Amino acid sequence: xxxxxxxxxxxxxxxxxxxxxxxxxxxxxxxxxxxxxxxxxxxxxxxxxxxxxxxxxxxxxxxxxxxxxxxxxxxxxxxxxxxxxxxxxxxxxxxxxxxxxxxxxxxxxxxxxxxxxxxxxxxxxxxxxxxxxxxxxxxxxxxxxxxxxxxxxxxxxxxxxxxxxxxxxxxxx
Numbered sequence: 001x002x003x004x005x006x007x008x009x010x011x012x013x014x015x016x017x018x019x020x021x022x023x024x025x026x027x028x029x030x031x032x033x034x035x036x037x038x039x040x041x042x043x044x045x046x047x048x049x050x051x052x053x054x055x056x057x058x059x060x061x062x063x064x065x066x067x068x069x070x071x072x073x074x075x076x077x078x079x080x081x082x083x084x085x086x087x088x089x090x091x092x093x094x095x096x097x098x099x100x101x102x103x104x105x106x107x108x109x110x111x112x113x114x115x116x117x118x119x120x121x122x123x124x125x126x127x128x129x130x131x132x133x134x135x136x137x138x139x140x141x142x143x144x145x146x147x148x149x150x151x152x153x154x155x156x157x158x159x160x161x162x163x164x165x166x167x168x169x170x171x172x173x
Contacts, residue, residue, distance in 0.1 A: 009171070016167045023163065026090040027156045030149060033091075033105065036084055037146050040077040044142060047073055051135045059128045066131075067123050078116055085109045091152075103152045108145045112138060 047069040085106045092104040115138045122130035
């Protein structure tokens with residue numbers, strides 16, 4: 001006669017494994033986000049430096065240089081960021097319910113893209129004050145996005161570690 005096995009522990013173990021995998025994938029996506037932000041920050045800092053060192057009086061003579069730097073930003077780094085947010089599958093979901101996540105960077109990236117369009121328009125229209133304002137807005141949003149990513153990654157790592165400790169105790173590994 002076969003011996004009956006107690007498999008009741010398999011379901012909670014499977015659920016725990018699913019949560020660990022989901023959290024690990026979230027962390028992976030947040031980590032993949034970092035070099036994209038860093039590239040944009042580096043290129044934008046060149047642009048921002050040019051804009052800050054430009055006055056209304058010399059804007060006409062510097063607009064070509066500023067537009068060239070901005071084109072690199074807009075045509076590579078911002079496009080890469082947009083493609084990344086189009087492909088995310090985990091960081092846009094909350095941990096517990098699968099609902100929309102408040103730390104999802106998609107809305108902020110879309111706002112960056114919108115401000116980027118305003119930057120381009122202010123250069124095309126040669127409106128220096130708008131360029132300065134929009135560049136400041138872009139800089140502040142980019143810094144906020146970078147700071148948010150850093151904070152979320154720290155939190156995700158801590159919570160993943162706590163989860164593994166809890167699971168080890170629960171399943172007595």
